[in-house]
Amino acid sequence: MxxxxxxxxxxxxxxxxxxxxxxxxxxxxxxxxxxxxxxxxxxxxxxxxxxxxxxxxxxxxxxxxxxxxxxxxxxxxxxxxxxxxxxxxxxxxxxxxxxxxxxxxxxxxxxxxxxxxxxxxxxxxxxxxxxxxxxxxxxxxxxxxxxxxxxxxxxxxxxxxxxxxxxxxxFSSQFAGDLSSKLAYMKNVTVQVHYDLYDDMPIFSKWITVKNQSDREIVVNSFKSEQLAVFEPESSVDHRSRWLYPNITVETDYTFGGMSEEVVYSSSLEWKKDPLYTTQVHYDRETPCLLEVAPKMGPEQQVAAGGEFASYRVWELLNDSWERERKSLGYRKMLRSMAPWATENPILMHVRSSDNESVKKAIDQAAEVGFEMVIMTFWSGFNAEDDSPENLKRMKELADYAHSKGIELGGYSLLASRHIDAKNDVVLPEGMHPRFGSSPCIESEWGQAYFKKLYNLYESSGLGVFEHDGSYPGDWCYSTDHPGHHNEKDSQWNQFKRITDCSKWCRETGISLHIPDMYFLNGGNKVGLGYRQANWSLPRAQQEIVERQNIFDGTWAKAPSMGWMFVPLVEYQGGGKEATIEPLKDHLPHYEQRLANLFGAGVQACYRGPQLYDSPETKNVVTKWVNFYKKHREVLDSDIIHVRRPDGMDYDAILHVNPAGKEKGLLMIYNPLDEAITRKIKVNLYYTGLKGNVQVVEQDQNSRTMPLNAASEGIFEVNIPAKSQTWFVIK
Known part of the structure; x- marks a missing residue:
């Protein structure tokens, strides 16, 4: 120099x-x-x-x-x-x-x-x-x-x-000599790029297929199905610890490892730096504004002569606003449109024991109060891997009994987050660990047998709901001895195909599928809405507020039907008598508040215990809120507009909207205080689609006309007793 x-x-x-x-x-x-x-x-x-x-x-x-x-x-x-x-x-x-x-x-x-x-x-x-x-x-x-x-x-x-x-x-020795003749077969390998465009939605989907019309097997080692260069969404000259990504919502059907929409970034896509974008503001040209859609490893898929390989799909939603509610409404509509089964929202119970007497009692009570589904919960004794003739016969008898009462019956099974043995667990290099600490490889001998048992159980018994916990989280497996994959390069793709083939089969056969993972685009009906299980050991009064906070926060990215909540009716993870709802009749005001929270939000919960009611009074309360939900089901299952987050200091409120329905909106307002409140609350009704004067009916009784201003806002005057709620249907 x-x-x-x-x-x-x-x-x-x-x-x-x-x-x-x-x-x-x-x-x-x-x-x-x-x-x-x-x-x-x-x-x-x-x-x-x-x-x-x-x-x-x-x-x-x-x-x-x-x-x-x-x-x-x-x-x-x-x-x-x-x-x-x-x-x-x-x-x-x-x-x-x-x-x-x-x-x-x-x-x-x-x-x-x-x-x-x-x-x-x-x-x-x-x-x-x-x-x-x-x-x-x-x-x-x-x-x-x-x-x-x-x-x-x-x-x-x-x-x-x-x-x-x-x-x-x-070139390596395999290409020595006449290279053109050795690669001539590639002329018969075709790569096609596919697009789907959707009516009335600013969304497009993209994927690729590889058709092997040659006379020999080929291997798809890797692919990149999308590369989209866009301008940066912010003016940032210097280094940033957290970037604002371009205003495009991206989703794929190759997503695993969590219950949040963010897991897509760890599985199937990435916003990368674009050094070719030489006029970007950032000094070192490190703005992440280049979208690339590709698996993190593999797929390393063999394509036989005459065969075809298809990549996973990506959906790209072009947002017209940065406003949080509007962006999340677009994402929710995209998921509903691509996975309409996510709108199914059955009322369900988790029965704590799977013996015949306990299950039949739960079925009977569910039918009496209007519930629609019973799941033999975790730690109940239900074993989806028990393929003995005696167990299959017993499950069929229970399913038939449930069907005679108009109830769907199913069970819970844990897949990942458990240890099988050294032969069948995922194999990882030193320093790497499975996502959940321990996990079987589902392309091991054990994994393949596990899925055969699931198919056999559900085909022979007629069970109609399956809660699949610890779903495949995306773990690679470096074993070269498992029958379902060669090594780490094809292990993720093959394991994901194994479990999503099962999910799609459940969808095809009408089995309701509840998975704590983002499997909507592969057949999943529900995912956890988002809660910490240990919070159900808090004192009952705190659980009421925490529950509504979880619902408020969880419905930004999910419609009410997409996520489940959890109501342990018996003691769960400690907390003692102060945290426990049982005996139900002794804590009826609290039990009713939990029902009002959940049915008022259109969110179904896993009511986990031996019974739904223990007295005529308890039964009446449960029936009351089930009937409320079923009367307004169409609007309660629709999108939520977030009005005021629960904090225990004043009222909190959510607004359901459905401009295509008879009931255009339903406003739920809760009073968590120990005293009655009177409030005038301004609520924006834009997403109901209504303008001018609207009809407002409070608690299905008092109807009045309410004018909206030019911004579609209306004033709701409310008087709510202590520890209670009210609601308004908007037409």
């Missing part, structure tokens, strides 16, 4: 490859040419450097000379210096970025340049003499002879950048 000026640097401001130098100063990096290299490529950006003789270049040192391919920036051309004289030019105009390339043959060196890295122009060539050996490769600013000397003193500074260097060797 030239010492003619203190600012001369190849690592300007700690950025490797960025050159700050005087016009006629030599500043470059050099390294030995990799052994067996046949092609050398460098990518460069001239920046503000307008040098000519000392222009940005790509040099080599041979035994007897130092040729270089260099950029005469102010003249707009690339020149090849063959070690003795300039020997060829290529006009590049005002280009800011160029690729330089050397191809090394037995007796000749080709010097080439490109404006895009794809179309190459030969600038010059050099005959190599016997004994000529390429020793070093140089990138940066060299003197006219490709060496390290400065020219005439100048005060002009310039900033440029070496953006990349690559060295390529020869």
């Amino acid at each position: 030239s010492k003619s000026h203190a600012r001369n640097s190849f690592v300007n401001e700690e950025k490797v490859g960025e050159i700050m130098a005087l016009e006629n100063a030599a500043v470059f990096a050099e390294r030995a040419v990799p052994q067996d290299a046949k092609v050398l490529v460098a990518k460069m950006n001239k920046g503000t450097d307008q040098s000519n003789d000392w222009g940005l270049g790509f040099g080599l040192t041979l035994t007897n000379s130092s040729p270089r391919l260099y950029w005469r920036a102010s003249e707009g051309k690339v020149v090849f210096f063959d070690g003795k004289r300039d020997n060829g030019t290529f006009e590049v105009g005002k280009a800011d970025q160029l690729w330089f390339r050397y191809e090394i043959a037995d007796k000749e060196l080709l010097a080439q340049a490109s404006l895009d890295g794809q179309q190459w122009h030969t600038v010059g060539h050099l005959s190599l003499k016997s004994g000529d050996k390429i020793q070093l490769v140089r990138v940066g600013k060299m003197d006219p002879n490709g060496e390290n000397k400065d020219g005439k003193a100048s005060t002009k500074e310039g900033r440029s950048k070496i953006e990349g260097f690559w060295a390529y060797g020869d």
Whole structure:
């Protein structure tokens, strides 16, 4: 590096490859040419450097000379210096970025340049003499002879950048000889790109297929089904610890590892830096504004002759606003439209014991109060892996009994987050751990047998609901002995296909599928709405507020039908008598508040215990809220507009909206205080689709006309007793 000026640097401001130098100063990096290299490529950006003789270049040192391919920036051309004289030019105009390339043959060196890295122009060539050996490769600013000397003193500074260097060797031995004939079969391999566009929604879906019409098997090692370059959503010159992503909501059907929509980023897509976006504001061009859709590993899928491979799908929703409610409404509509089964919202109970007497009691009570589904819960004794004739016969008898009462019956099974044995668990390198601590590989012998048992149980018994906990979280498996995958490269794809084939089968056969993972686009009906199980050991009064907070927060990204909540009727994870609802008749006000919270939100919960009621009074309360829900089911299952989050300090409220329904809206307002409240609450009814005057009916009794202002806002005057609620149907 030239010492003619203190600012001369190849690592300007700690950025490797960025050159700050005087016009006629030599500043470059050099390294030995990799052994067996046949092609050398460098990518460069001239920046503000307008040098000519000392222009940005790509040099080599041979035994007897130092040729270089260099950029005469102010003249707009690339020149090849063959070690003795300039020997060829290529006009590049005002280009800011160029690729330089050397191809090394037995007796000749080709010097080439490109404006895009794809179309190459030969600038010059050099005959190599016997004994000529390429020793070093140089990138940066060299003197006219490709060496390290400065020219005439100048005060002009310039900033440029070496953006990349690559060295390529020869083809592997399998391609030795006539390469074109060996790859001729690839002419019969077709890659198709598919798009779906949706009416009345700013959404498109994209996926690729690979059709192998050749006479041999091929392997799809990896794919990238989408690459979308967009402008940055914020003006950020400096480093940021957390970026704002472009205003596009993206979802795929290759998603696992959690109950949040964010898990898609860890499984199937990524917002990446786009260095080709040279006019972005960020100084180092590190804004994540390039969407790439690709699996993190694999899929490494074999495609037989005549076979076809299909990638997973991506859906891209182009938002028209940054406003949180509007964006989340768009996401909820997208999920409902792509997975309409997510709108199913049966009322369900988790019975604590799976013996015949307990299950039949739960079925009878569920039918009496209007519940629609009973699940033999975790730790109940239900075992989906018990394929004995006796168990299959007993499950069929119970399912038949449930059907005679108009109830669907099913059970719970845990897949991941448990240890089987060393032979069947996922195998990971030292330092890596399964997502849930322990997990079987579902393409092991045990995993394949597990799914056969599930199919057999549900096919032979007629059970109609399945809660599949610890669903496949995306763990790789490095085993080479499991029958369902070869190694880690195909392990994730194969395991995910195994479990989603089961999910799709459940959907096809009408089995309601509850999974604590984002499997909606593969057949799942419900996911956890979002709660901490330990909170159900808090005192009962606190549980009431926490529950409504969970509902308020969980329905930003989910419609009410998409998520379940949890109501342990018996003691659960501690808390003692102060936390427990049983005996139900002794804590009836609290039990009713929980029912009002959930049915008022249109959210179904897992009511876990031995019974739904223990007295006529308890039965009446449960029936009251079930009837309320069923009367207003269409609007209660619709989207929630978030009015005021629960905090226990004042009222909280949510607004259900359904502009296509008879009931356009239903406003639930809760009073958590120990005293009655009177309030005038302004609520925006825009998403009901109503304007002008609207009809408002409080608690299905008192009807009045309410005017809306130009912003579709109305004033609700409420008087709510202590620890109670009211509701308004809007027509």
